[in-house]
Amino acid sequence: MGDEQRVPYDQLLREARERFDTGKDFTVAVEEEFALLEAESLDMVNRYEDVVAAAEGLPVRDSLAGELIASEIEIKTGRVESFVDVPATIAERRDQLVALVEPLGLVLGATGSHPWASWKDQRIIDTPHYRRNDEILRYVVWKNNTFGFHAHVGVQGADRAIRVTSAMRNWLPELLALSASSPFAESVNTGLHSARTQIFTRFFPRCGVPDAFDSWADYERYVRFLYETRSIDEHTQLWWSVRPHLAFPTVEIRICDAQPDLGESQALAALCVSLVARVARALDDGEPIVHQPHRLIEENMWRAIRYGLSGELIDLEHGEVLPARARIERLLEWVAPVASEIGASEWLRVPEQNAAERQIARFAEGSGLAEIYGDLVVRPSRVA
Structure with missing residues (x-):
């Protein structure tokens, strides 16, 4: 179980606030989730424990984590003090x-969903945390064979971190549209650009776009309510697409699909960090950021799920409908000054096609799912 099983939740909340108040701005940690695949068939295989055993005694061991199923593995950068090194x-x-x-006969899949694997063939890993999730969620958690990209960005000040989190809700659809990589699932072309988001955020409780909170006290009242009503027994059971992380003084962005392309992963990290930094700067300077209503953000979320970077998004401030690329290009312009300050400028870009668009185009040309997926397995960056 999480740390809160060893300490009362009131102590957890107090210590979390102290960590935020004494934290550091714009540190970064990136977490990438990968499917473990049999090298020839590209089928998902339950080999997580074998990978961990092979890592014992190696520097990479501390960077590995289990992530629900035994056919999945997460690797973490760890805390990086400056984006320049990310x-x-x-x-x-x-x-x-x-x-x-590679020596285990495995390769890595890094799209938001596996094109043909059945959730019925995947095994939940045997840890207290995931056994508990299995007990609570049952079918909901069994179906979640999805793979994401998470970015943690340090924000100093508990109240400030809550305000940044609330403001970040507005741009979750843009981040999803840019990162969409999962058009295929359960052996079909789903017609979506992010099947992962539909599976995960529409299935899990306390998931997707959170409410806006005005202060740490406002947020803490809600978390206390969840504990006191026995709705949660771990703080990580708030699975929102952006959240303040109580174990770290970070704002965690969780909306993005996994990225098969290294360069696009690096670019996505640059945008996530730059956006958090730009929002924090706006709040510091008194620049107004409207907390858009949940129902309107959800309109853009559906557009991002369905059409990704190929579709349109609504400028909720002006009621203007724009191509998703144009919305994201405007976002890049808005974050540009702060991106330059933190060393992220050279990494910011919008690709001609993102991973979902490339897969959909090849499918339309007649390529099969195995052929398309096989070209997306993660390869060493030294030869990529």
Whole structure:
């Protein structure tokens, strides 16, 4: 179970607030989730424990984590003090993981969903945390064979972190549209650009777009309510697409699909960190950021799930409908000054096609799912 099983939740909340208040701005940690695949068939295989055993005694061991099912593994950059070092760290971690799994006859899948694997064939890993999730969620958690990209960004000040989290809700659809990589699932072309988001955020409780909170006290009242009503027994059971992380003084962005392409993973990290930094700067300077209503953000979320970077998004401030690429290009312009300050500028870009668009185009040309997926397995960055 989580730390809160060893300490009362009131102590957990007090210590979390202290960590935020004494934290540091714009530190970064990136977490990437990968499918473990049999090298020839590209089928998902329950080999997590084998990978961990192979990592014992190696530097990469501390960067590995289990993530629900035994056919999945997460690798973490760990806390990086400045964004300048993040792109190289992402590449290094990917190389370490590829080197670890190759001798085991495995390769790594990094799209938001596996094109044909059945959830019925996947095994929940045997840890107290995931056994508890299995007990609570049952079918909901069994179906969640999805793979994401998470970015933790340090924000100093508990009240400030809550305000940044609330403001970040507005741009979750843009981040999803840019990162969409999962058009295929359960052996079909789903017609979506992010089947992962539909599976995860529409299935799990306390998931997707959170409410806006005005202060730490406002947020803490809600978390206390959940504990006191026995709705949760771990703080990680708030599975929102953006959340303040109580174990770290970070705002965690969780909306993005996994990225098969290293360069696009690095670019996505750059945008996530730059956006958090730009929002924090706006709040510091008194620049107004409207908390858009949940129902309107959800309109854009559906557009991002269904059409991704190929579709349109609504400028909720002006009621204007724009191509998703244009919305994201405007976002890049808005974050540009702060991106320059933190060393992220050179990494910000919108690709001609993102991972979902490339897969959909190849499917339309007649390529099969195995052929398309096979070209997306993660390879060492030194030869990518």
